[in-house]
Amino acid sequence: MTITSSPSASRRTPAAGLEPQLTRAMVARQRFPARSVPDNWPGTERSPEAARLLSRPPYTLENASSELHHKHGIVLVLDWLEDQPGQTWQERWKASGIEQAGAAWRPVIKQWLHERGLRADWRMPxxxxxxxTVISAELLRPSVDWLAAGASRQGVLVRSMAHSRDPDGFERLRELGAQAQGVRPGAVTTTLCRSALILAAKGGTIADITVGDVLELLETQAVVLKRAMVGTEMFYRLLHQFGALGGAAPRNLREVRYLGQRTPEELIDRYGLRCRAVRDLLVDYLRERQPALDYNSLKSLSYHLGKRFWQDIEHHHPDADGLRLASDVIGQWKQRIRTKDKTVTTPDGLRTSVKVERLNHRDTLTQVRAFYLDIAQWALEDPGRWGPWVAPSPVRADELENRKVQRRRKARMDARTRERLPVLPILVRSVDQRRRYAAAVLEAARNADPAKQSPLPVSDSYAPWFRTERPAGSGPRTHTPESAAIWDFRTSAPSGPGP
Known part of the structure; x- marks a missing residue:
């Protein structure tokens, strides 16, 4: 990219920058598109025989009383759908307006019941x-947004899908989760729920799930629920072990989202700079520096120039459109990068925010000064390209003087040493106690008979694997062989009485 416009002619248009996470998601979705939902499929066209289909296994319930209510509910759902315009169940579902209601869909059907003189209090459950059940039978396929919003009770959906749609698939996925090392039961439950949501939205079985389906659901959940998603790596890994996602699918979610090294444009566009001309200048500057820098250094340079310098200037001075900055603008910027807010607790227990020095603010000053000096030097060699951007550096050479900084750093190190020195004997004693106890446990394990239950050594000073049981009011806790129980931290339960 070659810069030909002058700062005075720069147009203030927002750069086409996106947040890094969104960029990664978009690129991954382009590489692995989700399955599209067709307008018609055999299940959604079964208007005449839908009621008969849902009254037969595997859509029936074992309990006779529950099945009676279940059949009544199916009749109500089908009657409500038949009152909507459309030729298929899917068309009627979309025309009903229930998708727009999201998680608050129940009033839509409740209003329909009231209009027909039917009490909704016991009918809505x-x-x-x-x-x-209608979703599990593939009469209709709700959107991923509607499902991600929690419109369907996920536990009920999992049981319905596991019973009627793909019993073998859900059973095998559950077994894979139980066999995986270090997996919490909650992560397996989340995997089953997400798999059921994909089946509800896309159709098919677990074996038909694609990488794009997974990415679409996770991205939609993050947007709709407005919180970070947990268990995503385990969800992907279990599906990969299951054999879904396709033969060419990466082994883990990190590989799916990996973008590799970003270009200078992508590095600068992370910060969404408004002034297009300055944005292009920063990109061009990074391109010039790129051959002599490793990627981490280039990324750090883009952070200091793009975020700490120009994004901060634009945020506080939206009219800034060039590198020649007023002295008050420069002074305010230096003050902002020199300090940061820190939350501290006062002696009376109140939490308050105070200004503290930012220890690495000189790194930004150094990069900004080098940026201005480089442009001035390059303008001598290529005035048509760099000349319009030459401006006095906002950072003076004396502001980067290093001796005072080194003295302050040495003072902080000495202060930390003085603070920690009095507790050094306590640390040494604690480490030695743990070492001796671990050695005793190791020796006991070596001498133990595998066919017998052998006691573990009990230390008066350190017994991390014992939890003492004592009656209430029996005095201070003591670690004795009679009162100790071996505690299994994997199950949070005692594995048996002590010796």
Missing amino acids: VVGRALT
């Missing part, structure tokens, strides 16, 4: 269960 059976309607919700019946709607899950």
